[in-house]
Amino acid sequence: MKKSSLKILDKISRKYALVKYNEEFANYSSLKASFFVYCIIEPKTINKLKKIIKLFYKNNIKFNFFTYGTNSYVTNPNLILINLKNLKLINKTRHKSICVSGNQRMSYLSSYYKKEGIDSFLGGTMIPGSIGAGIKINASIGELSINKYLKKIYVITEKGKKKCLKAKNIEMKYRNTSIKESNIIYKAIFKKHYSYNTIDEYLYLLDKRKNQPKGNSLGSVFLNTDSYKAWQLIDSCNLKGFSYKGFRISNIHSNFIINEGNGSALDFDRLIFIIKLIVLLKTNIKIKEEVIRLN
Numbered sequence: 001m002k003k004s005s006l007k008i009l010d011k012i013s014r015k016y017a018l019v020k021y022n023e024e025f026a027n028y029s030s031l032k033a034s035f036f037v038y039c040i041i042e043p044k045t046i047n048k049l050k051k052i053i054k055l056f057y058k059n060n061i062k063f064n065f066f067t068y069g070t071n072s073y074v075t076n077p078n079l080i081l082i083n084l085k086n087l088k089l090i091n092k093t094r095h096k097s098i099c100v101s102g103n104q105r106m107s108y109l110s111s112y113y114k115k116e117g118i119d120s121f122l123g124g125t126m127i128p129g130s131i132g133a134g135i136k137i138n139a140s141i142g143e144l145s146i147n148k149y150l151k152k153i154y155v156i157t158e159k160g161k162k163k164c165l166k167a168k169n170i171e172m173k174y175r176n177t178s179i180k181e182s183n184i185i186y187k188a189i190f191k192k193h194y195s196y197n198t199i200d201e202y203l204y205l206l207d208k209r210k211n212q213p214k215g216n217s218l219g220s221v222f223l224n225t226d227s228y229k230a231w232q233l234i235d236s237c238n239l240k241g242f243s244y245k246g247f248r249i250s251n252i253h254s255n256f257i258i259n260e261g262n263g264s265a266l267d268f269d270r271l272i273f274i275i276k277l278i279v280l281l282k283t284n285i286k287i288k289e290e291v292i293r294l295n
């Protein structure tokens, strides 16, 4: 780490946030794959987060960020990470809308609002991660997207500035949006939408998920496309149940990789490479990761 970067990190720890050095990312991720990163910074307010981003931008310091680590892993020991999960949680109902902070869990919002007959968050039913990450990747359960009732988002840009983006100006695709990778979503406004079928639909979605593999994972590892389902390709290569250094391709759903022991994130990364290579050689199809390696 450069001396100048160390100075900035020191300033951050004195003025803006807790900085934890040599942190085990397994403790922050649902995969629990072992890997130590250079440091994890935990701001508690948006204004302090903004100041940290500004400092990094001005001093040209590379960093990345995450919230609940249910879709991400790391393989770079020099990584500086900001963890958004300790920012203040917001969940405010207004007349026609609901305002939530980016670190609210989608599964919580879906379950919480269904009791009032509000179906605005059903697209996040049982999805363990944050709504900020969910909005950015257009998370969905089946065809039902978490962004269905999104009105607008508030982000912090790579320069540390606050900005508001209207949903109608955001392009949404399967597991992808036009929101810049560097933008941190700290707040979102959703339309408050009622439906008579909310509870039934919620129960239906729960039921759909009941056979989902249990254990430490990041959910689906590879993206589907209109032409194929990743799990079918992996099955067709006889990889179902295959195990590599503590990571197993689930016997229940072969797009899930379960960490059965204390596997290292490097081995998880290698297994992804092995699967991609075998699928390519056997089917001539290049599958792509849904999970995110934070660089």
Ligand SMILES: Cc1cc2nc3c(=O)[nH]c(=O)nc-3n(C[C@H](O)[C@H](O)[C@H](O)COP(=O)(O)OP(=O)(O)OC[C@H]3O[C@@H](n4cnc5c(N)ncnc54)[C@H](O)[C@@H]3O)c2cc1C
Pocket (backbone or CB within 6 Å): 030, 064, 065, 066, 067, 068, 069, 070, 071, 072, 084, 102, 103, 126, 127, 128, 129, 130, 131, 132, 133, 134, 135, 136, 137, 138, 139, 140, 141, 142, 183, 184, 185, 186, 217, 218, 219, 220, 292
């Ligand atoms: C068992 C299981 C089941 C799952 N099922 C589904 C499913 O059905 N559908 C689905 O879509 N996903 C599913 N997921 C994946 C995951 O929960 C979602 O992608 C979720 O949105 C990730 O949230 P997170 O806070 O954990 O993101 P993290 O893993 O912390 O981060 C993932 C990415 O999002 C970015 N990010 C994090 N927070 C923010 C923010 N506030 N603003 C902007 N960017 C941010 C990070 O920089 C990173 O690039 C599943 C995961 C698991 C473990």
